[in-house]
Structures are given as structure tokens and as C-alpha cells.
Amino acid sequence: MGSAFKADPAFDAGSVVVCDWPLCEVRLQDDARFPWLILIPRRAGLHELEDLTANERAALMDEVVRAGDLVRTLGEAAGRPVQKLNVGALGNVTAQLHLHVVGRRHDDGLWPDPVWGRGVARPYGANGLQTAVSRVRLQARDVPTK
Template sequence: MNAAFQADLAFDAGSVVVCDWPLCQVRLQDDARFPWLILIPRRPGLHEIEDLTPAERAELMEEIVRAGEAVRALAVAAGRPVQKLNVAALGNVTAQLHVHVVGRRHDDELWPDPIWGRGGAVPYGASALQAAVSRIRLSRDG
């Protein structure tokens, strides 16, 4: 991948790097309320999906599906299966192209409202965070 890629430092405040997939850096949002992955295409200077080549757009979609599978696996492991998978590329706070893949439940504390910009994140804790990272890495040959 391009050596000039660097994730915006803003991602460090609330997420941890899990691994790299063919196109994206995969990050876990450190908020145990929701199984939540962030995919950041490892190309410098991207702001919009249209900035990707057609082949990269197709790869991004495949990685979104893969992230959805990992999010569902995290939720099942926590005993709270996902009822709805939310996928969004907002970029209002961090302009660098990234995609959120979030598992939601009808009984989560913010349902049916959006989660974006809603404080009160509940960090995983060291052992739970490591277990979640390991689970994601193992999902579909992560």
C-alpha cells in the first residue's frame, strides 16, 4: 500500500487499529455500547468515495460487507446480536474518507436515534478490548 498513507490523528482519540485489509485500515471504536468498526482506505488525500478508482470502490464494498460480518460476530460474542447494521461515510468531523460499520439493537440506549456525536462512550477495558481485536482479526481470516 502507499507509504504516504496516514490515518488522521483524530481517529486515535476513540479507536484502535486492528489490522489492515487489502484496501482499508480497520479500526475498532472503543465504545462497548456498540460493535463498531471504522474502515479507512489506505490512500493519501481521499475525501469522497468518488476519489477511489472503480476497482477500489468495489473493494471498499467487499470490505464493508466483511466488516459487517465482524461486527455481527462481536455482537454475538457479547450476547447481544445485531438487529440492524448501519453503514455511513459522514466525514463532517474528520474529512479523511472513512466508513463506519455499526451494529444496532432496538434496545440500545440511543435507539432509534443516530449515534454520531453522542457522548458517553463506554470504553471496553483492556482485556475486553484485546478480546474484541482478536475476534476481528480472526473473522474471515482477518
């Protein structure tokens, strides 16, 4: 593999590492408007899905489903149950391969538009961020891959 995996430093500006799964680093987006996780495959030099092996792509999809379960848990905990999951791999700002798993509601303020580049992020705040990270870490251990 040559060089070791390192998440692009741009991710640090808006998200925090929650845990590592078999393939991906799992990050929580620091935007309390939406329950939102980012999955970054822990392989160096990835830019597109095609850069993964077939087995890694299958593992990534399993982890996306798993992340969706966690996003739903975050929404429930905030009293805003998720009505729709949005999954996206844009890479226009940060080219490193990563997927966003975002919980949406019909009353979330941006519905039905996409969340990327829209509005101003509302940080959780120190206590809210720690609570959300703890919740995801606890659930991340217990959510099986379907």
C-alpha cells in the same frame, strides 16, 4: 500517489487498529455500547467516495460487507446479536475518507437515533478491548468477501 497513507491522528483518540485488508485499515471503535468498526482506505488524500477509482469503490463495498459480518460476530460474542447494520461515511469531524460499520439493536439505548455524537462512549477497558481486538483479528482472516 505522492504521499504515503497515514490515518488522521483523530482516529487514535477513539479507536484502535485491528488489521489491514486489501484496501482499508480496519479499526475497532472503543465504545462497548456498540460493535463498531471503521474502515479507512489506505490511500493518501482521500476525502470523498468519488476520490476512489471504480475498482476501489467496488473493493470498499466488499470490505463493508465483510466488516458487517465481523460486527455481527462481535455482537454475538457480547450476547447482543445485531438486528441492524448502520453504515455511514460522514466526515464532518474527520475529513479523511472513512466508513463506519455499526451494529444496532432495538434496545441499544439510542435506537432509533444515529450513534454519531450521541451519548458518552463507554470504553471497553484494557481486557475487554484486547478481547474484542483479538476476536476481530481472528475472524478477519477467515471471513471471505461475499
